[in-house]
Amino acid sequence: xxxxxxxxxxxxxxxxxxxxxxxxxxxxxxxxxxxxxxxxxxxxxxxxxxxxxxxxxxxxxxxxxxxxxxxxxxxxxxxxxxxxxxxxxxxxxxxxxxxxxxxxxxxxxxxxxxxxxxxxxxxxxxxxxxxxxxxxxxxxxxxxxxxxxxxxxxxxxxxxxxxxxxxxxxxxxxxxxxxxxxxxxxxxxxxxxxxxxxxxxxxxxxxxxxxxxxxxxxxxxxxxxxxxxxxxxxxxxxxxxxxxxxxxxxxxxxxxxxxxxxxxxxxxxxxxxxxxxxxxxxxxxxxxxxxxxxxxxxxxxxxxxxxxxxxxxxxxxxxxxxxxxxxxxxxxxxxxxxxxxxxxxxxxxxxxxxxxxxxxxxxxxxxxxxxxxxxxxxxxxxxxxxxxxxxxxxxxxxxxxxxxxxx
Amino acid sequence: xxxxxxxxxxxxxxxxxxxxxxxxxxxxxxxxxxxxxxxxxxxxxxxxxxxxxxxxxxxxxxxxxxxxxxxxxxxxxxxxxxxxxxxxxxxxxxxxxxxxxxxxxxxxxxxxxxxxxxxxxxxxxxxxxxxxxxxxxxxxxxxxxxxxxxxxxxxxxxxxxxxxxxxxxxxxxxxxxxxxxxxxxxxxxxxxxxxxxxxxxxxxxxxxxxxxxxxxxxxxxxxxxxxxxxxxxxxxxxxxxxxxxxxxxxxxxxxxxxxxxxxxxxxxxxxxxxxxxxxxxxxxxxxxxxxxxxxxxxxxxxxxxxxxxxxxxxxxxxxxxxxxxxxxxxxxxxxxxxxxxxxxxxxxxxxxxxxxxxxxxxxxxxxxxxxxxxxxxxxxxxxxxxxxxxxxxxxxxxxxxxxxxxx
Numbered sequence: 090x091x092x093x094x095x096x097x098x099x100x101x102x103x104x105x106x107x108x109x110x111x112x113x114x115x116x117x118x119x120x121x122x123x124x125x126x127x128x129x130x131x132x133x134x135x136x137x138x139x140x141x142x143x144x145x146x147x148x149x150x151x152x153x154x155x156x157x158x159x160x161x162x163x164x165x166x167x168x169x170x171x172x173x174x175x176x177x178x179x180x181x182x183x184x185x186x187x188x189x190x191x192x193x194x195x196x197x198x199x200x201x202x203x204x205x206x207x208x209x210x211x212x213x214x215x216x217x218x219x220x221x222x223x224x225x226x227x228x229x230x231x232x233x234x235x236x237x238x239x240x241x242x243x244x245x246x247x248x249x250x251x252x253x254x255x256x257x258x259x260x261x262x263x264x265x266x267x268x269x270x271x272x273x274x275x276x277x278x279x280x281x282x283x284x285x286x287x288x289x290x291x292x293x294x295x296x297x298x299x300x301x302x303x304x305x306x307x308x309x310x311x312x313x314x315x316x317x318x319x320x321x322x323x324x325x326x327x328x329x330x331x332x333x334x335x336x337x338x339x340x341x342x343x344x345x346x347x348x349x350x351x352x353x354x355x356x357x358x359x360x361x362x363x364x365x366x367x368x369x370x371x372x373x374x375x376x377x378x379x380x381x382x383x384x385x386x387x388x389x390x391x392x393x394x395x396x397x398x399x400x401x402x403x404x405x406x407x408x409x410x411x412x413x414x415x416x417x418x419x420x421x422x423x424x425x426x427x428x429x430x431x432x433x434x435x436x437x438x439x440x441x442x443x444x445x446x447x448x449x450x451x452x453x454x455x456x457x458x459x460x461x462x463x464x465x466x467x468x469x470x471x472x473x474x475x476x477x478x479x480x481x482x483x484x485x486x487x488x489x490x491x492x493x494x495x496x
Numbered sequence: 497x498x499x500x501x502x503x504x505x506x507x508x509x510x511x512x513x514x515x516x517x518x519x520x521x522x523x524x525x526x527x528x529x530x531x532x533x534x535x536x537x538x539x540x541x542x543x544x545x546x547x548x549x550x551x552x553x554x555x556x557x558x559x560x561x562x563x564x565x566x567x568x569x570x571x572x573x574x575x576x577x578x579x580x581x582x583x584x585x586x587x588x589x590x591x592x593x594x595x596x597x598x599x600x601x602x603x604x605x606x607x608x609x610x611x612x613x614x615x616x617x618x619x620x621x622x623x624x625x626x627x628x629x630x631x632x633x634x635x636x637x638x639x640x641x642x643x644x645x646x647x648x649x650x651x652x653x654x655x656x657x658x659x660x661x662x663x664x665x666x667x668x669x670x671x672x673x674x675x676x677x678x679x680x681x682x683x684x685x686x687x688x689x690x691x692x693x694x695x696x697x698x699x700x701x702x703x704x705x706x707x708x709x710x711x712x713x714x715x716x717x718x719x720x721x722x723x724x725x726x727x728x729x730x731x732x733x734x735x736x737x738x739x740x741x742x743x744x745x746x747x748x749x750x751x752x753x754x755x756x757x758x759x760x761x762x763x764x765x766x767x768x769x770x771x772x773x774x775x776x777x778x779x780x781x782x783x784x785x786x787x788x789x790x791x792x793x794x795x796x797x798x799x800x801x802x803x804x805x806x807x808x809x810x811x812x813x814x815x816x817x818x819x820x821x822x823x824x825x826x827x828x829x830x831x832x833x834x835x836x837x838x839x840x841x842x843x844x845x846x847x848x849x850x851x852x853x854x855x856x857x858x859x860x861x862x863x864x865x866x867x868x869x870x871x872x873x874x875x876x877x878x879x880x881x882x883x884x885x886x887x888x889x890x891x892x893x894x895x896x897x898x899x900x901x902x903x
Contacts, residue, residue: 128524134514137511164570165753
């Protein structure tokens, strides 16, 4: 057999060193890279079973839950959506999905592939759905699940969960929450807030590599899953069988990405060493400085209501005089900084500035603002010299003064 | 908020250094670990798009195909099964699944979750299905797919594919082939053998970390997928949308595990640097030595027909006097060597000795045989001293002599 036509030489892997001020993947702590490259063992190795236990303990800490079913799915955050929706919905069920962006729209699309009847409640990107609309839409119906995104990555909106819990209780519905963009950055307490299925992604504010979707399932949801009439339409995302492996029996289901579990475990160790409250506050303080900086440069925020601003993703409107692609390419080429553009209806209308986990640092915020000023000025924008960086520094100083006063 | 009840200290990650003579995950070349820990970039980074191109070029080389749709799924090998089966099957379709072990049984189970009518053709673990039985089962029916495992990981059986291609042609059916345990170890040429969907796993004979399922789809299968009446019941595994990202448009689908793509790319570079034929032969020669060794120690093979012995997994019968768990635990504790037990009906009946990719080395075979002798003797077996190692050395010498004669 000749390998002739297939013989193309592919060179050494030499990725550039980017600073990822994006809505994920975020830059990664060196300790997590070290864990990632640790020796792989077998998925049924007794040592690995302990490693799985520890990963689950850490995950319960991060989610703030005692849910038995708490594990990382072998998938991206979108796999978490698929698992949450397809495990709960069956023929004859009804569901309400709140859509305020690309990823909550995805939850709706995935729900449409189930045999259930799905109602979509939609608001424009940049706003949060009103829980009263869920109440109205569900009135007099038997709603099995209400689904929404805690943090909408596409629009930078955070939705307050408690009012949705209240409405879901009235409707007798399970509450399914996408925390891909919010976990470990926005305040969240799965048990106190009585959330039924909560899933996330490894590559956002946890700052692990992409490829894992942490998920947690309340005991009463477990009961619902046990009482299904038919098997889940996806074998891969069937939570009951996946839990046989992650549960106390450690029964083989599929071979999980050992290396990514190492990395996620280390990222969660870093998260809990810092402490959740400290981490939430760090994100808040850094975003305040970033907002002060971009506003001082004359940029406008997409999300008008300060209470609805997701701490990890700050979307700013692209000024009319600036070319989206040219701006982002120059940031990448000249500074090795990646930011994200808009998606869906916001394509070419916004930039999304990410502050996730390891990336949410003073030095990164100041560098990003400085680099943005340079590129904006190169493209003809008029900005008072140093305005963005200066405003951010004053914001940090204010935050430090507030801490000093409290102490 | 108190973190009190959740505060359990989890220590540093310190995995043991195992030699993984298992049916996967296999031990990993240091170059692959280095690639794994390279800096993560964004999934839409222009540099990463080139990295994806290169990954796909290498994958086509490994599969020996020019199929446009050739990419790594963000899942384990079982995700490959799910994608292959759920993308092809719709309401009203009929399928035949050949079952001769745990993983071909899994293909059958996943197919049952589709709305199609599924016929299962089953033979005992340790044998291959007879293609004539497929011909009989399909006679007079409109069969959409015939599915089988090229290498059955659970039973160590390799199935010759060409007769199945012939029968599938007669039936007008697509041929779906699980090469999780065989790719890059057993001879395979997707284009010449005209296989329709072929999928594999990253952690077997490619010796990358687990978590990726390389898959390739023939042009005529693409056509079948385009003509589906309904959307695929899984969004995550919908090949048409996944290909928008891996296709020339690079449209965002989900965030793939960047680090695992780096590692898989490097593992495939190593594979192609070695050359497929050389690699297939290396596996063959090492398995011959391993077989000579275990037989010299008085152990019996599960697969009686030498032509049906899968080169990567050699199942040996556990002698009546030896305790399965005790044997494997001692190998692990005393030598840091992992081998696998049996699964399904073969549980506690066989050991599965793996020779996959980076693990398929002379030094490992000799060490494994030496360690097995030590543990068997400790557990009371009577073995002529050094019989296994001695027989393996003679097998290697014979193989070298044959090469010398040819040259």
